Every structure is written in C-alpha cells, then in structure tokens.
Amino acid sequence: MDYSAMQDELRALARAKDAVVLAHNYQRAEVQDAADFVGDSLGLSRQAAASEASVILFCGVDFMAETAAILAPEKTVIFPEPRAHCPMAAMVDAEGLAALKAEHPGAVVVSYVNTSAAVKALSDVCCTSANAAEVILAMPADRPVIFTPDCNLGAWVSQKTGRELILWQGYCPTHDLIQPEDILEARDAHPEAKVVVHPECRPDVTVLADAVESTSGMIRFCREDDALEFIIGTEEGMIHRLSTDVPSKRFHLVSQAVVCPTMKMTTLRKAIEALRNGGPVVSVPEETRAKALAAVQRMVEIGR
Numbered sequence: 001m002d003y004s005a006m007q008d009e010l011r012a013l014a015r016a017k018d019a020v021v022l023a024h025n026y027q028r029a030e031v032q033d034a035a036d037f038v039g040d041s042l043g044l045s046r047q048a049a050a051s052e053a054s055v056i057l058f059c060g061v062d063f064m065a066e067t068a069a070i071l072a073p074e075k076t077v078i079f080p081e082p083r084a085h086c087p088m089a090a091m092v093d094a095e096g097l098a099a100l101k102a103e104h105p106g107a108v109v110v111s112y113v114n115t116s117a118a119v120k121a122l123s124d125v126c127c128t129s130a131n132a133a134e135v136i137l138a139m140p141a142d143r144p145v146i147f148t149p150d151c152n153l154g155a156w157v158s159q160k161t162g163r164e165l166i167l168w169q170g171y172c173p174t175h176d177l178i179q180p181e182d183i184l185e186a187r188d189a190h191p192e193a194k195v196v197v198h199p200e201c202r203p204d205v206t207v208l209a210d211a212v213e214s215t216s217g218m219i220r221f222c223r224e225d226d227a228l229e230f231i232i233g234t235e236e237g238m239i240h241r242l243s244t245d246v247p248s249k250r251f252h253l254v255s256q257a258v259v260c261p262t263m264k265m266t267t268l269r270k271a272i273e274a275l276r277n278g279g280p281v282v283s284v285p286e287e288t289r290a291k292a293l294a295a296v297q298r299m300v301e302i303g304r
C-alpha cells in the first residue's frame with residue numbers, strides 16, 4: 001500500500017499545528033517513516049522535552065506518552081490511540097507496589113520506564129533496558145532492591161551485576177512468545193547470522209544469544225559488529241528500524257509471531273485524526289508528576 005499521501009498529510013498538519021511527531025521503534029513502518037523522530041521510549045521522551053514544538057504527537061503506548069507528559073508538562077501531549085495500554089506496564093499498580101514496599105521497609109525501588117506515572121512516583125529511580133545494570137550498580141549495597149515490573153529484564157540485570165533483586169513478576173507478553181526453539185531454528189535457517197535479543201526475553205532465550213541489547217544497543221551492535229546478517233529477537237517493528245539505519249546488512253525476525261498488538265494499534269489515519277482534533281491528550285496530576293519526575297531524573301543523573 002502507498003502511504004505517501006497520508007504521510008504528507010500528517011507532516012503538513014504537524015507543521016500547521018506546531019507539533020513534533022514521535023514514533024517508537026515498534027510502530028508500524030509507515031508511521032515510523034512519517035515521524036520526525038523514531039527511537040526508544042526514553043529517547044523519545046527526551047526529544048519531547050528538548051523540542052521547541054508546543055505539541056507532541058506520541059505514536060507508541062500509554063506509559064511512553066505519560067513519560068513525555070512528565071518530562072514536558074508545558075507541552076500538549078497527544079496520544080492517538082488511548083486504548084494502547086502496554087500489558088506489561090499494567091501488570092504493576094501503585095497499590096501492589098505499596099504493599100511490596102511495606103513487606104520490605106528498607107528496600108529501594110527501581111522501576112523500568114515501562115510503568116505508569118503512579119508507579120514511577122512510588123519508585124526511587126527508573127531505568128531503561130539500556131542502563132538497567134548501571135542503575136542497579138548505583139544502588140546502596142546494604143539495602144535490598146525491588147525491581148518492577150519485568151522479571152525477565154530483572155533476572156538478566158541481576159545476573160549481569162551479581163546483585164540479588166526482589167523481582168516483581170511482570171513480563172512482556174510479546175517478548176515472552178520467543179522460545180529457545182525459535183533461536184535454534186533461526187540459526188539453522190541463517191547459519192552466518194549472529195543472534196541479538198532484547199533483555200525482555202526469557203532467560204532460556206537470552207542465554208542462547210550472541211548479544212543481549214536494548215533497541216538502541218541493537219542498532220549500535222549491528223552497525224559495529226563484523227557480521228553482515230543478524231537474527232533479531234524483539235518486536236517486529238525493529239526490523240524496519242534496523243534496515244533503515246544499517247542498510248548494508250540483513251536482518252531476520254526470530255519468529256513471525258513477535259508482533260505487539262498494542263504497538264500496532266496506532267495507524268497513520270488515527271495519528272492524522274488525533275492531530276486534527278487536538279486530542280486525546282495525556283496529562284499527569286501534578287503531585288504524581290513531580291514524584292515520577294524525581295525518579296526519572298535520578299536515573300539521568302546516574303547516567304545513560
């Protein structure tokens with residue numbers, strides 16, 4: 001299908017409305033191609049905060065649009081598909097986290113950015129998949145650490161840092177679809193390729209990979225590594241991103257099943273309609289925003 005007319009329409013509307021269009025790496029290819037910036041959740045939020053535009057059209061899932069609203073409260077954050085709730089972020093809520101904190105009164109709480117603003121507000125510091133190890137290593141050695149919500153990312157970072165973590169038992173249903181057999185079959189089909197998977201994959205999958213990388217880390221790894229072919233263990237949209245950024249190399253999705261239905265809910269048509277209508281708009285109550293911002297800022301101080 002030729003999307004160029006709709007992409008032109010979206011770009012023209014964005015100019016007219018003083019909007020910047022942000023799209024996550026897992027968005028549909030035609031949405032990525034119409035965006036001003038494509039990236040991971042934190043990178044996009046930083047773009048949101050740094051942009052001079054007064055309006056942000058955020059093509060992603062709910063917690064990402066909220067994070068943009070946390071970092072850029074003076075801007076209008078438009079979220080084209082309000083039903084795009086990340087199921088992993090929904091696996092932890094403020095009440096549940098408060099109860100776990102009460103069970104471990106001395107613990108510090110590290111939350112993945114894939115959480116609601118309310119959960120971030122109850123956390124000491126946030127992390128991304130790119131800096132999780134660095135953040136964990138910066139936590140005081142004499143205090144237990146609660147890690148939410150992704151037990152797979154938590155297990156991987158625990159192994160990497162040697163630090164024991166109290167893991168919330170959430171997970172990404174899309175990355176959880178990847179099985180060890182998928183890696184073995186993909187290696188048989190592409191014997192020259194290196195396997196790069198996301199740390200949201202299960203431990204029995206990450207152990208089989210040549211590299212475990214965040215989405216931004218995958219781009220860097222595939223660009224710099226000697227291999228010319230890669231088997232990619234993350235959401236399908238990343239193949240488009242990698243093929244665009246590293247066009248001299250070949251990328252194979254580890255399994256055709258690795259598609260996040262929530263990420264694919266946003267279409268070009270919905271993006272255009274939302275921008276034209278000026279909504280739906282995402283905002284975060286100020287008290288929650290201030291606390292959540294403190295957790296995000298602590299992460300930034302620790303480093304990227």
Ligand code: SF4
Binds near residue numbers: 261
């Ligand atoms: S890929 Fe996983 S973590 Fe990302 S939005 Fe989809 S369900 Fe959430």
